Amino acid sequence: MTARVHRDVEIGYKLFNAEAADIRHKQYSRGRYTYHEWEVTDVDPYDYYSSESYNINHFSPHVVLYVKSTNIDDQPKKYFGDIDDLFDYYKGFISDLNTSYSPELKELVEKLTDGLTREEKARAIYYWVQRNIKYVAYEQGYMGFRPSPANEVFNKRFGDCKGMSSLINGMMELAGLDASIAWVGTRRIPYTYEQLPLPQVDNHMVAARYTGENDICILDGTFDYLDYGVYPFHIQGKEVMVAKENGGYDIFKVPISPAGYSTISDSVSIRMQGDLIMGDGKVTHTGFNKMELASAMDGVKKDNYNETLTRLLNKGNNKFSVKGHQIHNLFDYDKPAEVDYQFVLHDYSRKIGDELYINLNLDKSYQDFSIDTTGIIQPVENDFYCTETSITRFEISDGYEITYVPDDAEFKTGNISASFKYIKDDGVIILKRQLTFEFFVLVGDQISNWNHLISYLNQQYRSSIALKKTDNQTSNIVKK
Structure with a gap:
């Protein structure tokens, strides 16, 4: 890279991400011009990350040039060099702002x-x-x-x-x-x-x-x-x-809002009705999650709310459908948004003989979010720290006993965590899943941690509870 600068102009430069690259700078003069050359050779290949909000300047070696001062016709003028100079430049754009009001x-x-x-x-x-x-x-x-x-x-x-x-x-x-x-x-x-x-x-x-x-x-x-x-x-x-x-x-x-500020808490109660699963749910959005829900619902006609909520709250499979809803505080400030909803889910349970299998992981978020690291790598980006909690409460049908409940599981590495906890109560089985993300972007070795999380989630998402038909309605057999 070469920059040719008139002798009446003084420039400065800043190098970034140059620690691993031997960047050589050479300066010389010819006539009325000063030349600046930057040269680098034998650069080792590095992973390339590309996304809308994480650009090449975060990781690629580069030089930024700027004008420090000029001296044209013996009239010296200073431009940039420190933070005070930058503020003086900005101040010129607001010095006459809002001098009068209508x-x-x-x-x-x-x-x-x-x-x-x-x-x-x-x-x-x-x-x-x-x-x-x-x-x-x-x-x-x-x-x-x-x-x-x-x-x-x-x-x-x-x-x-x-x-x-x-x-x-x-x-x-x-x-x-x-x-x-x-x-x-x-x-x-x-x-x-x-x-x-x-x-x-x-x-x-x-x-x-x-x-x-x-x-x-x-x-x-x-x-x-x-x-x-x-x-x-x-x-x-x-x-x-x-x-x-x-x-x-x-x-x-600017401070960073903790993961507990932006939350999604989705709690559903489901029961078998023939071959269908009927459910009642309540989802609460706070912080930036509430803001995103409000933006997604903005402009939607009320007659289309069930259809939109079916897409936003999708569970189980593509035969999930919201049949009714009650929405509170969605477009109000300073309050959590709450959505009570009723839904039906077709073709989700599996029967083999007198055994019934139900996967309580109705919400399988992030199952397809693994990152391909073989070429240009898409970094993992997260707009804000957040916590997502999903609770599924399954009401055991009369005439069935529980024969298998998956083990509890927990995953934690650095700034991401996930947990699955099964609880057996009187006539119900409850699954509580919680995900916590405390990062904005993951690159490098952190991508591997993310892919391990996705692999772990998919492993847990395949786990089902098992029930067996029996004439003894008071049986409490649980096998793990």
Whole structure:
């Protein structure tokens, strides 16, 4: 790689992922130009990972060039070099932002926040922007950095991340609340501000509100159904540059929500009715799982809810069908979503003579999620830490006794775990399965751990309980 630079321009460069590569840099001058050459030879092959949010810059050796300063016609000008320079560059795009507000916007804010506490005002403003402003990305040229004024976004009823942040910031100011413009890079970008204090470190903008000395509330209007005060999952673990009122800035590292914040708990009770399995279920979604469920149901006509829930809650086989449902809090903020549902499952149980076999693993999630490591490798990506619990309660039919129950099993390695526990109660057998994922991306040796998990799950998914027809309805025989 060669860069030719005019003698009036000073450049800098940053090397990344170069530890295993002997990258040689050579610099020389010819006439009015300075030449920079980077050369590497005998590079060992390495695994190539490709996905939407984990790009080549995470693992591939590369060099990033930038302009440090110029001296044209004896007029020196500094550009980039440290974090202060980057903030000065960003500040130029917001220095004249939201200097005035329309009467209509002022009236809306007054109506939204009348009689509310400061925290309630912030919450009301954030939810109004979520519900009423459509997200439309726009990144051409300088408009990829310059936010649209709050008045413009309010009047058009659409905006990109910068415009929505500008509107939230403006409405907060009208309500007498402190809010700031903030820049952040999603997890697609691997750099910190210290590593790369250049515009390439960021690709997103949010609003930020100080809620304590060291605590900042991130307000991202591009996320539908995201509860107030929750850090968007795609920037968790990343750094945010927050513009302060005094003209300075803070660097804030976004916390990671624990696996217990985003949960799915699906509990069903099933019974035999002839050759059919009839069931009643209740599934509860919290955190980001609730947000995803709301997004999946958004726009679905109520007459089509059973059909959509059949697809989303699929169990057993492709002859599963939801026949009724009751939904609570799905599109409400700050509450878990709950779905009570009734279903039927055809051709699932297996009878051989007087024996009956039932696989209580109705939910076989991830069974086809093993990763092929023979070519370009798809890393395992997880949007957010989460816990999934599935409980199946099988009511033993009269005239049957239990002859076999699978052993309990547990799998745990690093940041993923799974457990299967069978419980025999009065007239019922219960299977509780729990999966916990505490990672964002798995690469390298972690892929092998993931494939071991999938193999383990599939092994457990093949396990069934066995029952035998008998005239003794009080028998409690259990064999393992």
